[in-house]
Amino acid sequence: MERRKVLVRLNRYISMCGLTSRRKADELIKAGKVKVNGLVIKELGYRVDPTTDVVEVEGKILKPPRYRYVLLNKPCCYLTSLVSGKDGKRSIKDLIKDIPERVYPAGRLDYNAEGLLILTNDGELANMITHPKYKLPKTYLVWVEGKVSNETLKAMEKGADLEDGFAKPDSVRIVKVKGNITLLEVIFHEGRKHIVKRFMAYFGHKVKKLKRTAIGPVKLGNLPSGRWRDMTDEELNALKKAISLEKKHGVGV
Incomplete structure (x- = not known):
């Protein structure tokens, strides 16, 4: 069976590779600093195939992204944000400094709330975790x-x-x-x-x-407050199965 191509927007791909945000990626694209397969691309909606296309930013070839799936036990009084908080408030950014990939929270917890957060650079899965139509x-x-x-x-x-x-x-x-x-x-x-x-x-x-x-099926368990760990293959498979079953059965659509 022929593999079905999955195309992603160029700015998203650049962000997935951990180089910069989508907004900054758009600025680089408009400035003519991005090449795809040797050609300068200035079209903001341009899409690439992460498995075959070669993307180059300011002369540097980007490495295909490595997806990371992280579980964090957010303590009370931390912002669910990757930027420093105002008025001296701490953010979860301070808890994941040792994760080299640019992972983002799939969903939020209030400042005074605590517990399980899933962080990932897999934008599609993150959207499915947070979108109410999947009823996770x-x-x-x-x-x-x-x-x-x-x-x-x-x-x-x-x-x-x-x-x-x-x-x-x-x-x-x-x-x-x-x-x-x-x-x-x-x-x-x-x-x-x-x-x-x-x-x-x-x-x-x-x-x-x-x-x-x-x-969903992913539990906080005994993960200490303020600590993170990688999601296991079993947890990831169970999560994907739960979401795909909801999607297949049309729940919430």
């Missing part, structure tokens, strides 16, 4: 103020009308109650900003602590 579930442990009653739990299962639309968890359950704090496990397949906190606030419960423990 994200699992959270949520500590809230007050005792969540069974009636409230049943109401949570039915969903809530938030200011930016209806939100319904894939599942929600009470893990334990200690004093005036309830620990819940909540699963959402979408990633609207502050969705877990806003959902809990709708029912009158303020979030004290939020931790993401899984993205």
Whole structure:
């Protein structure tokens, strides 16, 4: 069977190779500093085949990108950003300085939230992880103020009308109650900003602590806070299978 060519935009390919951002790549292209197979290319929408085309930037031939898939246990009070934060806020950039590839977070966690982040330079997979149409579930442990009653739990299962639309968890359950704090496990397949906190606030419960423990079949496990590790082949295959099954069955389309 003949291999199907997969073409990517030239600016994205340059970024994938770790040279610079897509925006800066566009500037290099417009300036005539990029060649493909020996020819100067100034067309911003130009596409290349990463497996056969030779891309040269300012006289330097780019090496084809090596995809990297990283799991990070983000601590509380770190920005999900690869640039330094304002007002002295730390970012996850400080935690992944020893990763040579330019990997980017597939999704976000709030500044005060902690737990699992997937970082990768595989843009296609990152998009599938974050896009709600694939309905990839994200699992959270949520500590809230007050005792969540069974009636409230049943109401949570039915969903809530938030200011930016209806939100319904894939599942929600009470893990334990200690004093005036309830620990819940909540699963959402979408990633609207502050969705877990806003959902809990709708029912009158303020979030004290939020931790993401899984993205699809990939679990945080015992990865220490602030540390990262490469995703195993088994985890990567399971993740791709979960996404492709959702896509195949047309879930969420």
